[in-house]
Amino acid sequence: MRILIIEDNHDILANLYAFLEAKGHNLDSASNGYAGLALAAQHEYDVIVLDVMLPGMTGLELCQKLRGELRDATPVLMLTARDTLQDKVAGFDSGADDYLVKPFSLVELEVRLHALLRRARGQTVGGSVLSVGDLRFDTENFEVKRGGTPLTLTKTGYTILKCLMTQAPKLVPRELLEQEVWGEDRPDSDALRTHIHALRQVLDKPYDFAMLRTVPGIGYKLLASDATV
Incomplete structure (x- = not known):
């Protein structure tokens, strides 16, 4: 998978790179919302891992611009330390496809990314x-x-x-x-x-x-x- 990671926590970013690159995935990254939006506009990605709390532009605002201004349907997995129902609803309302609360399992994150990619490619299993x-x-x-x-x-x-x-x-x-x-x-x-x-x-x-x-x-x-x- 080609994955865009938009995350300002350097430790989390380093862990994501170490784990996902070892699995053969190609990664790009940005540490703020504006840089992340620019990368999303310039390149095609299979999935986007997006932190909610970013400098300059929040993950919610970025996702709204991604869906609205750019008309980009790339699957988005949102990362956040907030786990209330209201926070989750806000994430999905902004256009996110999935939601993972920090701290999270790197194995679970990869499984969720694969599931998002299959869904985006229409790889469903015959209705119900x-x-x-x-x-x-x-x-x-x-x-x-x-x-x-x-x-x-x-x-x-x-x-x-x-x-x-x-x-x-x-x-x-x-x-x-x-x-x-x-x-x-x-x-x-x-x-x-x-x-x-x-x-x-x-x-x-x-x-x-x-x-x-x-x-x-x-x-x-x-x-x-x-x-x-």
Whole structure:
């Protein structure tokens, strides 16, 4: 991905460069709103990482100009230390596509950037029905079938499965799954492991091939076949 980062915190910027460049992404950066807007006007980017609190021009103002004056639809992931509902609404109202509260996981940030890029490129999964191998999930009606056989999950199981199927066959960090299930109010205990075990009992135990795989200490992924490992 070609990514524009508009961030005035040098430590955060250095961490983003170290992590994202090591993953093969091409980065440009600006430390104030005016310079960031100029780069966005001059070049094409796959995604923009935009801090809210910037010198000269705030991230909210920049995003409004990006959408209004420049007619630029590049996906924007907004970074902020503010986590109230009002702050989030202001971010989305300005034209942002996603919102990440500091401090954040670099792994989660990259996962969100990939999701924004897929959405921008129209890489959706057939309306409300997700499909991985012989597994089907109608997300509107909460109907899951494997090989045509209906599966009954818990509310949390549906949430976890949707996240895994959306990203499949990519690895989903446990931090992202916890965020999807509990938001910022994550439990102290290893509750996620318990829910994964329950999901695995329904999804894989009756079948010869196990779709749900654990990457110890990192996260989980959903595979359609052994060929996708």
